[in-house]
Amino acid sequence: MTDRTRIFDIVTEQIEPFNKKGIALGDDTSFAGDLEWDSLTVMDFVAAIEDEFDITITMNMQAEIETIGQLVDAVGRLKG
Amino acid sequence: MTDAASTANDAHTPAEVPAARDLFSKFDALIAERQALLDTGVRDPFSIVMDEVKSPTLAVIKGKETILLGTYNYMGMTFDPDVIQAGKDALDRFGAGTTGSRVLNGTYQGHREVEEALKEFYGTRHAMVFSTGYQANLGMISTIAGKGDYVILDADSHASIYDGCFLGDAEVIRFRHNNVEDLDKRLGRLPKDAQKLVVLEGVYSMLGDIAPLPAMVAAIRKHPNCMILCDEAHGMGFFGEHGRGVFEEQGVSDDIDFVVGTFSKSVGTVGGFCVSNHPKFEVLRLVCRPYVFTASLPPSVVATAATSIRKLMHAGNKRAHLWENSRILHGGLKALGFTLGSETPQSAIIAVILTDQTQAVAMWQALLELGLYVNMARPPATPAGMYLLRCSLCADHSAEQVQQILAMFEQAGKAVGAIG
Numbered sequence: 492m493t494d495r496t497r498i499f500d501i502v503t504e505q506i507e508p509f510n511k512k513g514i515a516l517g518d519d520t521s522f523a524g525d526l527e528w529d530s531l532t533v534m535d536f537v538a539a540i541e542d543e544f545d546i547t548i549t550m551n552m553q554a555e556i557e558t559i560g561q562l563v564d565a566v567g568r569l570k571g
Numbered sequence: 572m573t574d575a576a577s578t579a580n581d582a583h584t585p586a587e588v589p590a591a592r593d594l595f596s597k598f599d600a601l602i603a604e605r606q607a608l609l610d611t612g613v614r615d616p617f618s619i620v621m622d623e624v625k626s627p628t629l630a631v632i633k634g635k636e637t638i639l640l641g642t643y644n645y646m647g648m649t650f651d652p653d654v655i656q657a658g659k660d661a662l663d664r665f666g667a668g669t670t671g672s673r674v675l676n677g678t679y680q681g682h683r684e685v686e687e688a689l690k691e692f693y694g695t696r697h698a699m700v701f702s703t704g705y706q707a708n709l710g711m712i713s714t715i716a717g718k719g720d721y722v723i724l725d726a727d728s729h730a731s732i733y734d735g736c737f738l739g740d741a742e743v744i745r746f747r748h749n750n751v752e753d754l755d756k757r758l759g760r761l762p763k764d765a766q767k768l769v770v771l772e773g774v775y776s777m778l779g780d781i782a783p784l785p786a787m788v789a790a791i792r793k794h795p796n797c798m799i800l801c802d803e804a805h806g807m808g809f810f811g812e813h814g815r816g817v818f819e820e821q822g823v824s825d826d827i828d829f830v831v832g833t834f835s836k837s838v839g840t841v842g843g844f845c846v847s848n849h850p851k852f853e854v855l856r857l858v859c860r861p862y863v864f865t866a867s868l869p870p871s872v873v874a875t876a877a878t879s880i881r882k883l884m885h886a887g888n889k890r891a892h893l894w895e896n897s898r899i900l901h902g903g904l905k906a907l908g909f910t911l912g913s914e915t916p917q918s919a920i921i922a923v924i925l926t927d928q929t930q931a932v933a934m935w936q937a938l939l940e941l942g943l944y945v946n947m948a949r950p951p952a953t954p955a956g957m958y959l960l961r962c963s964l965c966a967d968h969s970a971e972q973v974q975q976i977l978a979m980f981e982q983a984g985k986a987v988g989a990i991g
Contacts, residue, residue: 529950529956530951531954531955531956534726534745538745538746538747538753541757541760542756545760546760547744547757547760547761549721549742549743549744550736550743550744550745551742551743
């Protein structure tokens with residue numbers, strides 16, 4: 492299992508409790524459009540991801556992250 | 572055609588084009604939501620006009636005498652005779668406005684005097700007055716936290732704090748509201764040698780809860796290169812021995828590097844400020860854009876502020892009465908069965924939590940018709956998507972008025988089904 496697959500699995504596992512519509516999750520799934528999250532849900536979720544990987548995702552970075560794939564790549568970079 | 576669908580009828584966006592889009596199209600959802608609400612026949616909570624203001628606690632709205640429970644006039648200074656006289660004298664002596672920046676022609680003797688009053692009130696070496704409280708946060712945060720620095724803020728921070736972050740170039744990190752462990756953890760992940768500004772508020776204005784400042788300061792001090800800014804907009808005047816704010820009451824004065832505040836709450840006029848003991852503080856007057864590139868406060872405003880601040884130093888009785896009002900209203904609303912924003916009365920703000928927008932507006936309107944004005948607050952201003960009726964007390968509310976307020980809440984609450 493590659494590092495990216497492992498991060499993807501952990502990220503999607505963290506998304507599940509907030510995935511109220513039960514949609515299929517892929518790299519292109521967007522937080523605002525597909526998951527229909529409001530800014531507060533995003534904030535809670537980002538905090539959970541930060542704690543899970545022990546990384547800092549600044550608000551400046553969050554503005555650039557719209558999809559699961561982009562988040563997985565960002566986590567990979569920040570952990571590296 | 573409804574407002575939501577229409578666009579400006581000019582050369583750029585011809586009205587004849589179906590579903591024409593322009594820069595305002597992004598507001599269509601909000602326009603439609605608001606129209607749907609108003610179509611149910613309710614009054615608009617965001618366009619109330621005070622036709623006459625009789626005192627800090629009484630106004631006339633659409634011909635009806637109304638008790639004010641939604642102002643930030645905590646200490647009732649707006650109609651203080653000494654304050655009003657100081658304003659009139661300054662208007663006569665110095666004119667209606669300065670028409671200039673603080674750093675050019677806009678600093679009069681009165682601006683210096685109000686900064687002296689602030690230094691005395693806070694016991695600090697420096698004080699800098701801005702044109703509003705919003706600009707004070709905007710200016711302080713965007714100026715001192717620059718590229719490569721970090722701002723760490725509470726998720727429930729006021730819009731002016733967020734906007735200060737957006738105006739600056741620093742990296743911005745949020746921690747969960749009032750969560751000491753979350754703050755500690757996030758600071759621990761940042762580079763040790765990076766410069767950091769932690770922004771806290773004494774009182775959080777939506778729910779009226781206060782920050783656990785000693786625990787937060789202790790967590791921050793475990794990490795190197797941190798400065799602390801505390802916004803005391805809703806704490807000045809009645810927290811602590813000298814009325815400086817929550818940070819004074821909780822005994823952490825020596826640990827707060829910058830206190831930001833406003834004249835538009837307990838002081839009773841308009842304006843903002845920052846006080847500090849930092850030895851290089853005065854340089855901010857040259858580099859802080861929201862201080863430099865705007866007109867200074869009118870002479871009458873700074874004169875009323877200076878007089879009010881000096882009177883607030885000796886307002887022990889008023890403070891005691893304000894706290895008594897807060898305790899009685901909080902206890903009374905709780906006994907009636909309302910859900911409140913804080914378990915105990917922590918400040919002069921008491922937030923009544925309603926289930927949704929329909930119930931909040933119905934309750935707000937029922938209270939207004941009974942003769943009581945409160946603030947309605949909705950997302951995104953509120954945390955966790957809540958709909959609130961925010962009550963803010965004044966030291967000038969009489970004990971009888973507080974009982975009248977409780978009676979009106981009971982009647983309105985039963986009428987709209989918010990309580991049983």
